[in-house]
Amino acid sequence: QDHDELTCDPWCLLSTLLEILSVQLGTHSLCLDFTVKPQSRPGESWCEVQGSVDKTAFLQYDSESNKIKPLGHLGKEVNATKTWEQLTEMLRELGKELRTILLDINLEQKMARGPLTLQAKMSCQLERNNYIGSFWNFSIAGQPSLCLNVMHMEWTVINPRARGIKEKWENEKELTERLKKVSMGDCTQWLREFSEHLEEMPGRELSCHDIAQQSGKDVRVLFKGLILRAGVVAQWSSAGLA
Numbered sequence: 001q002d003h004d005e006l007t008c009d010p011w012c013l014l015s016t017l018l019e020i021l022s023v024q025l026g027t028h029s030l031c032l033d034f035t036v037k038p039q040s041r042p043g044e045s046w047c048e049v050q051g052s053v054d055k056t057a058f059l060q061y062d063s064e065s066n067k068i069k070p071l072g073h074l075g076k077e078v079n080a081t082k083t084w085e086q087l088t089e090m091l092r093e094l095g096k097e098l099r100t101i102l103l104d105i106n107l108e109q110k111m112a113r114g115p116l117t118l119q120a121k122m123s124c125q126l127e128r129n130n131y132i133g134s135f136w137n138f139s140i141a142g143q144p145s146l147c148l149n150v151m152h153m154e155w156t157v158i159n160p161r162a163r164g165i166k167e168k169w170e171n172e173k174e175l176t177e178r179l180k181k182v183s184m185g186d187c188t189q190w191l192r193e194f195s196e197h198l199e200e201m202p203g204r205e206l207s208c209h210d211i212a213q214q215s216g217k218d219v220r221v222l223f224k225g226l227i228l229r230a231g232v233v234a235q236w237s238s239a240g241l242a
Helices: 010-022 072-078 082-104 160-170 173-200 208-213 219-229
Strands: 027-036 047-053 056-062 067-070 118-127 130-140 143-149 154-157
Touching (some): 027 082, 027 173, 056 072, 056 082, 067 082, 072 173, 143 160, 154 160
Antiparallel strands (some): 027 047, 027 118, 056 067, 118 130
């Protein structure tokens, strides 16, 4: 087939009609999920990372192998690019920094018994190729703790027991600048490149999310196609939309 194949069921298609009205077209997101441990046993990783674009996984990294494993079609498309090399270096260096941060958390600040872990989720978004925001969400010992709005460089305390950690990180300018550079600079640059590969994928199946994200298409055409696909008879001529 020359066109992308829809894989939504009729109910999903109908619900998407309302979603299209509120979703900004041409929006893409890149997320990197870090899980860091202060120590690891031989053969185990102290840092693992999962990467996704538009909620679809495309890479997996671990400190033991110090390599990125491509996942899915997008991962295979970009794993031979210069960006892939830059990603490997960034994940390695940032993983080390996050591990240092974790080791610096005093024992009395531990928020749970047992091994202390740090989960850091970075996300950035583009709308029609323009930057619209970045966030870092931190969980300590499995508990959501802090959030950083990178655009405004504002910290939000989610867990009151993390207030002291927030004040310490907030005053570490080198750390905050590093988080800002990765999420506003590097992330948006990579996302622009990855989104181009997404649009070029041959025979790519569309989900309901993809339908709502389509840009450059007349919304009325989408409405008509979705309704017909769902088996609903619409009187387009009487509504003046045919």
